[in-house]
Amino acid sequence: MTRTLVVGTGIAGLITALAHPRPEQVMVLTKAEPAASNTYAAQGGIAAVTEPPAPGDSVAAHVSDTLTAGAGHCDPRAVQALCADGADRIADLIAAGVPFDRTAGGGLSRGLEAAHSVARILHAGGDATGAGIADALLATAARAGIEVRGHTLVTELIADGARVRGVRALTSGGGQVEIEADAVVLATGGAGQLYPFTSNPDVATGDGVALAARAGAALADLEFYQFHPTTLALPGNFLVSEAVRGEGAVLRDAHGVRFMMGVHPDAELAPRDVVARAVADRMRSTGAPVRLDAIALGAARLAERFPSIDAAVRAAGLDWASEPVPITPAAHYWMGGVSTDLAGRTSIPGLYAVGEVARTGVHGANRLASNSLLEGAVFGHRAALATSSDSGAWAPELDLAADQNDPAITASSPAGARPRCTRASMQNLMWDAVGLGRDGDELAGAEQTFAGWADGDQAGSEAGDDLGAHEDANLLLLARLTARAARLRTTSMGAHHRIDHTRVLERTP
Ligand SMILES: Cc1cc2nc3c(=O)[nH]c(=O)nc-3n(C[C@H](O)[C@H](O)[C@H](O)COP(=O)(O)OP(=O)(O)OC[C@H]3O[C@@H](n4cnc5c(N)ncnc54)[C@H](O)[C@@H]3O)c2cc1C
Structure with missing residues (x-):
């Protein structure tokens, strides 16, 4: 039996599979070709303090830069874990064959990026870091005999009582499959397709956050989109x-x-x-x-x-x-997502989330450049160890007061429902009302419009084996939840900018 089922073949999913102490018990699903991911598209690099550190650099400096970029909204424990584990995870990537660029002297070549106080960004192939990482990890997974099934879109989480026990999925041939597992790890990446202008590839439709939302998992920080x-x-x-x-x-x-x-x-x-x-x-x-x-x-x-x-x-x-x-x-990175503890555990027993789909608290209100590849490696590794050792009580430390899931919204946005809008109309409304500058009235209007699109006569009809309709239903659910979260945060912070709040501040003497 598959004991640990990983959904997604970006850095987070592949590291989870490779770091699992019993890889023969792991299966990885992915909805397109295994190389289709945000990870593959990543260019600039991966931030980490490696030995010997660059002059003036330290784990404390990386922590400090990350907290500053996060605009006071990071979870300091998560940031400390991210930065402190960095060197070991880079060593793992090198062992897996990632061809990081080197200086003439043979050391790791380090670049500088915005809001980093020191040049600490490792890169591969110049600006092809993600491809270098993805190719090496996929090849290592193949050598380790880990089963990776492509063109398998996970459409639903199967729950048995309060515990997640597996997934339902659609294969490219149109067949539906059910796969049982002791642990399901969502590593499904971001949701750039919420917007008409995005750096993300087509697969970034936020499926994991939507699946977790429908299963009742706690979500947080949805209003923070970089x-x-x-x-x-x-x-x-x-x-x-x-x-x-x-x-x-x-x-x-x-x-x-x-x-x-x-x-x-x-x-x-x-x-x-x-x-x-x-x-x-x-x-x-x-x-x-x-x-x-x-x-x-x-x-x-x-x-x-x-x-x-x-x-x-x-x-x-x-x-x-x-x-x-x-x-x-253009829309680039979602700081919010499924709430997790420092080992990827969500609020639902048996369900883990790692990488961009997760909200660990490392990015706060604004991600520091090149910290997300590192997040996938660090928390994928931690989740792999947790899935193999967790048994009995399930008590992740989560701030459930910050939960932004809303059962009324998820109930009216069922899995696979065909939305009454086109993807383009949803994207355009997100750009206009839930984009770089946000206004309370416009957010409320957008929420209402999204609700109308979800609740229509056709919304209940099954999408069947139409993969795009499943993704559209997920995007519409996330659009509603994101607009709501943005409306409820009435002040500006990091990537969430309320122009109505700024106007009030400007009028205040
Ligand atoms: C153009 C670009 C440049 C970037 N540059 C950098 C950079 O230089 N440094 C940095 O740190 N970050 C960068 N980022 C961000 C970073 O690449 C991502 O945040 C990170 O790779 C996410 O990794 P992940 O494993 O969580 O998700 P992804 O790499 O996106 O992988 C998600 C996987 O899940 C699969 N999937 C999704 N839904 C389903 C489903 N329903 N069923 C089955 N499979 C599913 C997808 O097909 C994919 O395989 C960049 C992003 C982009 C788009």
């Missing part, structure tokens, strides 16, 4: 990593003015939410895209340090070594 400031302002929103700004690229408005210096002391390397909002504001005030100026880096450096981005930019017909390129903010 928007990346620099994606190409072209279809597909290819991400231009922060590391490009770390190497010296700057932002200019339509008049060529370098505006970030007047916004924040760290200018282009200010926290992501600050840069993203400043870019959006400048685009609104000038009526034209903002441009990323990387000319000073030169063609050779751009091609050598950022080969994937260089290829994508040039494929779009742009020569970024000689002209600034148009960029736009």
Whole structure:
């Protein structure tokens, strides 16, 4: 029998499988090709303090940077676990064959990214870190004989009394399967497809959060969605990593003015939410895209340090070594998700969540760049040990007062229901009302609209073997829950920006 069932083949799911003391008892499911994941798309790198640390670096410094970026909303215990476990998990990745870039002297090459006080970002293939990690972990899982089933979309959690006992899933051939397990680990990644502009691939439809919500699991921090400031302002929103700004690229408005210096002391390397909002504001005030100026880096450096981005930019017909390129903010990373303890345990016995689907508290209101790959490795490893040793009482330390799940909403958004809206209309409303700047009345209106789309005559009809309809139902449920969470937090914090609150502050003498 499968004792531990892992859902997802990003870094979090694969590390959970590989770190399990009995890999022969693990099965991994994933809804598309195993390489389709946010992990594969990751560019900039993975943050960690490795031995010997860079001059001036320490676990305490990494903790401090993470807490600062999180805007006072992190769980300090989770941050300490994330940063302290970092070196060991990097050692695991190296042992699994991840080809981290090296200096001429053979040491690990380290880059600087926004809001890090020290250059501590390890990278592979220049800007192809995620692909380097995913390829190495998939190959290691194959060598270890771990069963990885692709094209299997998990549509429901099976519960027996209060405990999760397995999953229902749809295979690409249209068949439904039920798989029993002692432990189910959700490692399903983020939900960038909630928005029309996103750096995330198509698989990022938030399924794990929706599955957990319907099963009654506690959720938290749903209102905190990070928007990346620099994606190409072209279809597909290819991400231009922060590391490009770390190497010296700057932002200019339509008049060529370098505006970030007047916004924040760290200018282009200010926290992501600050840069993203400043870019959006400048685009609104000038009526034209903002441009990323990387000319000073030169063609050779751009091609050598950022080969994937260089290829994508040039494929779009742009020569970024000689002209600034148009960029736009896009939905990038969900800080909120399924509430877990420091070993991935959720509020439901037998159910674990790791990686972007989870809300561990490490990111607070705003994720520090390159901490999410590390989160997947650290908490995937911790969950693997927990699934193999947990028995009897289930008592994770969770702040249930912060639970944002709402049974009334989940009941009216059943699994597999066909929403009465198109995905595009849901995405556009999310962008307009639950995007970079939020207003209480608009949030309330959006919530009502989402509720109407979920409750219509067709909402109860089964989606059957239509994979897209399952994803749409999940997205609509998450849109409602996110709009509600954003409405209820009436002040601004980190990535959650209430423009009505800012207006009140501006009027206050
Ligand atoms: C363009 C881009 C660049 C990034 N750059 C960086 C970076 O440089 N550094 C950094 O730290 N972070 C970066 N991130 C964020 C980081 O990549 C992710 O947060 C992280 O990889 C998430 O890992 P994960 O294992 O939790 O999820 P993912 O890697 O997204 O994997 C989720 C898996 O679950 C599967 N799945 C989903 N739903 C189901 C279902 N219902 N049934 C079965 N399978 C399912 C998916 O197919 C996928 O295999 C970047 C993200 C993007 C999009």
